[in-house]
Amino acid sequence: xxAKQMKTIxxxxxxFSMVTIWVQSANAADTIQGMDxxxxxxxxxxxxxxxxxxxxxxxxxxxxxxxxxxxxxxxADARDPHAYSDGYDFGPIPPPRMADQAYMGAVMFNRxxxxxxxxxxxxAYDIQGWFGKDYERLVLxxxxxxxxxKLQEARTELLWGHALAAYWNTQLGGRYDSGVEPDxxxxxxxxxxxAPYWFxxxxxxxxxxxGHTALRLGTEYELLFTQRLILQPRIEVNLYGxxxxxxxxxxxxxxxxxxxxxxxxFTRRFAPYAGIEWAGKFGETANLVRTxxxxxxxxxxxxxxxxxx
Amino acid sequence: MKRNTSISFAVPDLPRRRFVxxxxxxxxxxxxxxxxxxxxxxxxxxxxxxxxxxxxTEFDLVIAESPVNFTGKQRMATTINGxxxxxxxxxxxxxxxxxxxTNQLQEYSSIHWHGMILPYQMxxxxxxxxxxxxxxxxxxxxxxxxxxxxxxxxSHSGMQEQTGLYGAIVIEPAIRDSIVADRDYVVALSDWTDxxxxxxxxxxxxxxxxxxxxxxxxxxxxxxxxxxxxxxxxAKRRMxxxxxxxxxDLADISAYTYTYLMNGNAPAxxxxxxxxxxxRVRLRFINSSAMTFFDVRIPGLKMTVVxxxxxxxxxxxxxxxxxxxxxxxxxxxxxxxxxYSIFAQSMDRTGYACGTLAQKSGLxxxxxxxxxxxxxxxxxxxxxxxxxxxxxDMSGMEHGNxxxxxxxxxxxxxxxxxxxxxxNHDMAGMSGMAxxxxxxxxxxxTGMSGMAGMSGMxxxxxxxxxxxxxTEYGPSVDMRVxxxxxxxxxxGLGLRNNGRRVLTYADLxxxxxxxxxxxxxxxxxxxxxxxxxxxxWSLDGLEFGKSTPVHxxxxxxxxxxxxxDTMMSHPMHLHGLWAELERPEGGVxxxxxxxxxxxxxxxxxxxxxxxxxRWAWHCHLLFHMDAGMFRExxxx
Numbered sequence: 001x002x003a004k005q006m007k008t009i010x011x012x013x014x015x016f017s018m019v020t021i022w023v024q025s026a027n028a029a030d031t032i033q034g035m036d037x038x039x040x041x042x043x044x045x046x047x048x049x050x051x052x053x054x055x056x057x058x059x060x061x062x063x064x065x066x067x068x069x070x071x072x073x074x075x076a077d078a079r080d081p082h083a084y085s086d087g088y089d090f091g092p093i094p095p096p097r098m099a100d101q102a103y104m105g106a107v108m109f110n111r112x113x114x115x116x117x118x119x120x121x122x123x124a125y126d127i128q129g130w131f132g133k134d135y136e137r138l139v140l141x142x143x144x145x146x147x148x149x150k151l152q153e154a155r156t157e158l159l160w161g162h163a164l165a166a167y168w169n170t171q172l173g174g175r176y177d178s179g180v181e182p183d184x185x186x187x188x189x190x191x192x193x194x195a196p197y198w199f200x201x202x203x204x205x206x207x208x209x210x211g212h213t214a215l216r217l218g219t220e221y222e223l224l225f226t227q228r229l230i231l232q233p234r235i236e237v238n239l240y241g242x243x244x245x246x247x248x249x250x251x252x253x254x255x256x257x258x259x260x261x262x263x264x265x266f267t268r269r270f271a272p273y274a275g276i277e278w279a280g281k282f283g284e285t286a287n288l289v290r291t292x293x294x295x296x297x298x299x300x301x302x303x304x305x306x307x308x309x
Numbered sequence: 310m311k312r313n314t315s316i317s318f319a320v321p322d323l324p325r326r327r328f329v330x331x332x333x334x335x336x337x338x339x340x341x342x343x344x345x346x347x348x349x350x351x352x353x354x355x356x357x358x359x360x361x362x363x364x365x366t367e368f369d370l371v372i373a374e375s376p377v378n379f380t381g382k383q384r385m386a387t388t389i390n391g392x393x394x395x396x397x398x399x400x401x402x403x404x405x406x407x408x409x410x411t412n413q414l415q416e417y418s419s420i421h422w423h424g425m426i427l428p429y430q431m432x433x434x435x436x437x438x439x440x441x442x443x444x445x446x447x448x449x450x451x452x453x454x455x456x457x458x459x460x461x462x463x464s465h466s467g468m469q470e471q472t473g474l475y476g477a478i479v480i481e482p483a484i485r486d487s488i489v490a491d492r493d494y495v496v497a498l499s500d501w502t503d504x505x506x507x508x509x510x511x512x513x514x515x516x517x518x519x520x521x522x523x524x525x526x527x528x529x530x531x532x533x534x535x536x537x538x539x540x541x542x543x544a545k546r547r548m549x550x551x552x553x554x555x556x557x558d559l560a561d562i563s564a565y566t567y568t569y570l571m572n573g574n575a576p577a578x579x580x581x582x583x584x585x586x587x588x589r590v591r592l593r594f595i596n597s598s599a600m601t602f603f604d605v606r607i608p609g610l611k612m613t614v615v616x617x618x619x620x621x622x623x624x625x626x627x628x629x630x631x632x633x634x635x636x637x638x639x640x641x642x643x644x645x646x647x648x649y650s651i652f653a654q655s656m657d658r659t660g661y662a663c664g665t666l667a668q669k670s671g672l673x674x675x676x677x678x679x680x681x682x683x684x685x686x687x688x689x690x691x692x693x694x695x696x697x698x699x700x701x702d703m704s705g706m707e708h709g710n711x712x713x714x715x716x717x718x719x720x721x722x723x724x725x726x727x728x729x730x731x732x733n734h735d736m737a738g739m740s741g742m743a744x745x746x747x748x749x750x751x752x753x754x755t756g757m758s759g760m761a762g763m764s765g766m767x768x769x770x771x772x773x774x775x776x777x778x779x780t781e782y783g784p785s786v787d788m789r790v791x792x793x794x795x796x797x798x799x800x801g802l803g804l805r806n807n808g809r810r811v812l813t814y815a816d817l818x819x820x821x822x823x824x825x826x827x828x829x830x831x832x833x834x835x836x837x838x839x840x841x842x843x844x845x846w847s848l849d850g851l852e853f854g855k856s857t858p859v860h861x862x863x864x865x866x867x868x869x870x871x872x873x874d875t876m877m878s879h880p881m882h883l884h885g886l887w888a889e890l891e892r893p894e895g896g897v898x899x900x901x902x903x904x905x906x907x908x909x910x911x912x913x914x915x916x917x918x919x920x921x922x923r924w925a926w927h928c929h930l931l932f933h934m935d936a937g938m939f940r941e942x943x944x945x
Contacts, residue, residue, distance in 0.1 A: 079849070085858050085859065100853060100854045100855075227523070
């Protein structure tokens, strides 16, 4: 095996473990502390009808000090949920197969819009789809811009989504960029989920060809004005490990988007919207862009529809 | 996913399509359904509605698809003998009944006799009792009827219960009925959706708050800020926002898609029960819906509850009662006026089922307006540490301001901010309650220290031991409750302090002779869990597909402890065995087959495992059951 491939693989493993560790600490950040009983003198801790149960419960249930309501890890005396089976298994008749075993899927067109700035206009799409069971899903993310009937830039990701915590999923797969020559592919891994205060977070790291690496961070929020009128602010940034002059990308913080979209939900699954988005390039990427004679930032009006099936 | 920034006390913003009242002549399109003629068995069944009755010891039931029209849109439903509800089966205690069920659907079906004590092979649960009834097959059920009272039956296959496969069972006692009435009506409450239930499930899996149009909005936040100040408004929302939980999450499916039926009639259909003045009428309320808790009352008429889940109880007179999915309540009323509305509003207050009790058909009484939906409280989320949820007995509270209607409930006393700030922590008696000044619904409560009736709460509010399962710390569980409340006198969210006497489990006492005092020899604890964001539901964090059976040793007396680690009420039903609900302070209170466990509540019940076989045990909210909140119990 080539040394370069070894390097790439160990980098992949290192970054994956970093992401996992980061998610675990995000999980810990989810922890909401319950009451600390130690400061409450008047609360008696001997429940009426479980005292007599102590002799029947050799593991010693006692009264548990409340730890946390979300996140966290099982305490030492947590029950084994299979302990009650006493070795019994399901009977000769095959047990019923319920919806928890069912495969389901959905496709969400988060953005299907026309964007217009002073200098240009284009159509943009942002699609997310999933297929699978509750905790393991195949995830498709596709985003791109189309202008003059031609694909300007497109990023398509196919990932395996695995539920890690109540509100977080890890994703592992690949990404394919097209539209900006030459096409490139990346290994992708990241987390997607819902952070406290209802921020939707999507963070993905990429390892590409020739040692390119990238990190993309995005967050969305939904503010309800009424039951159907919803304002969605959205921020996204891309960072790169090193320069990619062929594609006009500089290392470090490269570009960002900040948008505000107001939608009206005629139904949950169909909501037209209008909004405004600011797109900018930073650092080395901005320099490259300026050298090429183009603007480093622009403001666009957007209008489109958000729908899902 | 919707995000909340505030908690709404305002009237829900109903979708433009008003909650559908349904068609006046809605129901099964008998003319088009080239089908079995409905069999009229007795005069007693001829009401202004269309519930048919079958009496005897031999019955033939046919399961088929029938076209229906409840809302103006024609749909295909699954029916028994062509009707929704299916025919009321009238049995006699002691008889051996033979029921031949023919399945004319293209898929497997089944019929489960809810609450019946019988051999497990006759219980009708595919995968446990039998394989199910194959398309075209006729399955013969046969068992001895060992009980009397009001029960019901329904499909246990797929979502057929949602699409119309349910009916009532009325069993006459072997000896003379101790409940005497001049008239006797089954009042079956149910929910109907024009959507395919699997589409509904898919929508919930993709966006779990799809049907909730009462979400907190920014407007509510600004309203609270202007009324209570910035910090109070923020404090009210902080815990919910941190936990990513929605305090208005009362029901998964609302009247956005549901039309509610009374004996198969939408409100516009106006099911009517006739009476003559001076008569005593027995109403057998059955909640045969898939997902809806109904709050039932008859304005102008008090109800005397005499039977719960088919078991006679000491009569208790109430104004209103909450009937959970699969529960039954028999009440006696003595109407005198021309007409009364039988009003059953859904727990999330988005719609109602409605009928009339009248002296002649065609009369109607005014239908009350829907109550405002009440948001969940800290007590509902945290149990005892969140505040005293559900103080039904207000007798000790004398206030200058008698207007209790704006109070919401006791645990809405903004304990949220109190709970999180430990320096503010004074639980020594109720007089030291640091009241959040910002709370506008406490204006009449300045005399808190003089609440003699409150001291009686302490016995029921002692923290009890809670043992979570190892599997409750993964992606399948979005919260756990460490300090559940155990009081049975809480009528439930939306019924607290509404100025009416509302039935609670604490009011139900089985008549002597029904239960036998015997201590538990064995204990089983199970937690009701779920993840609302993913719309997964489970027990101990494990869906049915990941679970193993629960063994009840044959002949043993077992205490079952249920802790609700979610913020929804779940009606838990154990097949084949009676559950004797225990009082928090000890002793059994009432025998039931379906027990509602409220949010952050811990209930215990005793079971004598005297029926060998494999029995289903599950939440009776159909979509929760199907999502995995189901277990197999092996009594051996």
